[in-house]
Amino acid sequence: xxxxAIPADVQAVSGYAGLQPAPASVAGIPPDMLDGxxxxxxxDASLALARRxxxxxxxxxxxxxxxxxxxxxxxxxxxxxxxGKRALPAFAxxxxxxxxxxxxxxxxxxxxxxxxxxxxxxxxxLMRRTPAWGGLSVWIGSGARPAAGxxxxxxxxxxPNPLAPATGRFVIMYHLLWExxxxxxxxxxxxxxxxxxxxxxxxxxxxxxxxxAEVILAPSTPFGDALVRTEAGEERIDVTMVAPVTPGDLxxxxxxxxxxxxxPEMGR
Amino acid sequence: xxxxTEGTGFLYPFIDAQERGPDSLLDDLAASAQxxxxxxxxxxxxxxxxxxxxxxxxxxxMAERFAAGGRMYAFGNGGSSTDAATFAALFAQPLxxxxxxxxxxxxxxxxxxxxxxxxxxxLVFSRQIIAHSSNRDIAVAMSxxxxxxxxxxxxxxxSRRGLLTIGFAGYDGGQMADxxxxxxCFVVKSQSIHRIQESQxxxxxxxxxxxxxxxxSGESAPTPARPTSPSQRDTP
Numbered sequence: 317x318x319x320x321a322i323p324a325d326v327q328a329v330s331g332y333a334g335l336q337p338a339p340a341s342v343a344g345i346p347p348d349m350l351d352g353x354x355x356x357x358x359x360d361a362s363l364a365l366a367r368r369x370x371x372x373x374x375x376x377x378x379x380x381x382x383x384x385x386x387x388x389x390x391x392x393x394x395x396x397x398x399x400g401k402r403a404l405p406a407f408a409x410x411x412x413x414x415x416x417x418x419x420x421x422x423x424x425x426x427x428x429x430x431x432x433x434x435x436x437x438x439x440x441x442l443m444r445r446t447p448a449w450g451g452l453s454v455w456i457g458s459g460a461r462p463a464a465g466x467x468x469x470x471x472x473x474x475x476p477n478p479l480a481p482a483t484g485r486f487v488i489m490y491h492l493l494w495e496x497x498x499x500x501x502x503x504x505x506x507x508x509x510x511x512x513x514x515x516x517x518x519x520x521x522x523x524x525x526x527x528x529a530e531v532i533l534a535p536s537t538p539f540g541d542a543l544v545r546t547e548a549g550e551e552r553i554d555v556t557m558v559a560p561v562t563p564g565d566l567x568x569x570x571x572x573x574x575x576x577x578x579x580p581e582m583g584r
Numbered sequence: 585x586x587x588x589t590e591g592t593g594f595l596y597p598f599i600d601a602q603e604r605g606p607d608s609l610l611d612d613l614a615a616s617a618q619x620x621x622x623x624x625x626x627x628x629x630x631x632x633x634x635x636x637x638x639x640x641x642x643x644x645x646m647a648e649r650f651a652a653g654g655r656m657y658a659f660g661n662g663g664s665s666t667d668a669a670t671f672a673a674l675f676a677q678p679l680x681x682x683x684x685x686x687x688x689x690x691x692x693x694x695x696x697x698x699x700x701x702x703x704x705x706x707l708v709f710s711r712q713i714i715a716h717s718s719n720r721d722i723a724v725a726m727s728x729x730x731x732x733x734x735x736x737x738x739x740x741x742x743s744r745r746g747l748l749t750i751g752f753a754g755y756d757g758g759q760m761a762d763x764x765x766x767x768x769c770f771v772v773k774s775q776s777i778h779r780i781q782e783s784q785x786x787x788x789x790x791x792x793x794x795x796x797x798x799x800x801s802g803e804s805a806p807t808p809a810r811p812t813s814p815s816q817r818d819t820p
Contacts, residue, residue, distance in 0.1 A: 343786060343789060343790070343793075344625060344628040344629060344632070344786045345621060345624050345625045345628055345782065345786075346625060347621065347622045347625040347626070348621075349621050349625070350614075350617055350618045350621050351618070355614035355615075355617050355618050356610065356614050358613070358614070358617050359609075359610040359611075359613035359614045359617065360610065362613055363606055363609070363610060363613070382670065382673070383669070383673075384666035384667070384669035384670040384673065384688075385666070385670070387665075387666045387669070388663050388666035388667070391662050391663055391666065392663060395662060397663070397777040397778065478679045478680075479674070479678075479679060479680075479789065481670070482670055482671075482673075482674045482785065482788070482789050482792075483785060483786050483789045484624070484628065484781070484782040484783065484784075484785030484786045484789075487667070487781055487782050487785050488620075488621065488624050488778070488782045491778040491781070491782065492617045492620060492621075495616075495617075495620070495778070496613045496616065496617060499609075499612075499613060499616070500609070500613075503606075503609055506605075506606045506609055
């Protein structure tokens with residue numbers, strides 16, 4: 317065994333606890349990583365995942381910059397490390413055009429989970445389209461946070477190190493997501509979300525709220541309907557107010573008409 | 585609430601759960617997650633302390649091989665296979681530092697299924713070591729049990745061919761800890777596969793950092809390529 321002393325710069329960067337008292341956050345997982353709301357975000361996401369899986373969801377895993385994380389998330393759910401836990405449907409999506417691959421894969425009720433930086437354009441696009449496909453979006457990352465509301469569940473680690481994805485911090489995030497999701501399965505009474513009651517103030521159906529839709533087919537005639545996809549499935553809508561539209565456009569619809577188009581970098 | 589409902593509530597735990605809502609469960613989940621993070625954090629720190637000398641030793645020897653033109657093969661099964669891929673990517677496509685030749689042996693589905701189907705899964709990595717490696721290279725196996733047959737076969741083959749062999753294991757190290765074919769074995773002393781993998785990731789990161797520091801300091805320049813006297817220099 318080597319008796320070579322570890323140089324001071326090595327100690328400073330990597331925090332060898334046995335040689336000098338280094339801050340725990342130098343490279344490894346800080347003990348308080350989940351403080352400041354992340355523990356609750358993780359719990360909320362886990363219950364949401366359990367409810368979706370309970371209703372038949374498939375989970376689609378994406379990590380364009382760190383593809384192995386997509387595979388690790390998928391294998392975690394498909395082939396649990398604890399014998400006896402349910403195998404759950406999960407796939408890694410790694411095509412060069414991950415949005416196109418997700419579009420054809422995601423069905424209403426599914427889960428789309430990404431590990432990516434906030435400035436990852438493909439993942440930003442994916443997260444904003446997921447509601448139009450009826451998917452639940454979960455975004456894991458570190459560094460600068462994505463804009464508020466960028467995904468249904470944002471699980472963000474406060475760590476500016478761009479190499480954080482290779483230090484175990486992301487691995488523990490989806491390990492915990494898996495562990496907590498399976499804890500939720502032990503509470504069958506909570507797996508069916510309460511049905512939203514219709515009242516005049518908040519009901520989507522009765523209110524003026526727009527629904528997100530993605531154009532599948534543009535109208536074949538000037539005043540024809542477009543075929544769009546929403547969380548409820550496919551429907552034909554009037555698009556004269558936002559014409560012309562092309563496949564892939566995101567529009568807000570209400571009462572059978574597209575009211576406005578969302579430009580590519582607009583939030584949800 | 586009427587006394588009648590209170591009296592029969594125990595018969596309807598399902599309804600009771602609905603009435604309470606998910607708040608208490610969510611509180612429990614959050615507390616459980618925080619406790620697991622503290623556990624993983626402590627294990628990472630104790631693992632780095634325990635393995636500090638081994639990381640230095642392995643990083644030095646790896647840097648020498650990279651400097652001599654060697655490449656690294658990383659491999660594992662399941663989640664550890666993805667961790668091996670992350671480890672290889674850290675070397676080959678680092679955001680900072682010198683990119684180094686590192687390959688994840690589970691990446692090619694054609695090779696993996698051909699070998700698995702034709703010669704058996706326990707040989708999927710060792711056959712690739714035979715095909716690809718030279719004695720300057722490095723073989724890194726990531727495992728939690730430390731005893732997977734496909735990994736042990738590959739490490740044995742690599743050792744016979746003169747590669748530097750490095751194993752990552754959990755629990756008590758399994759076969760990797762005792763095998764003479766394994767030059768350096770990192771053992772994360774835990775019984776939880778998840779916690780083991782989280783500490784192995786940080787060990788891998790430390791190993792990469794150590795290699796990078798050696799290569800940037802020039803200490804690992806290959807001896808044969810270094811001029812031994814001014815008269816042998818053919819450039820200023």
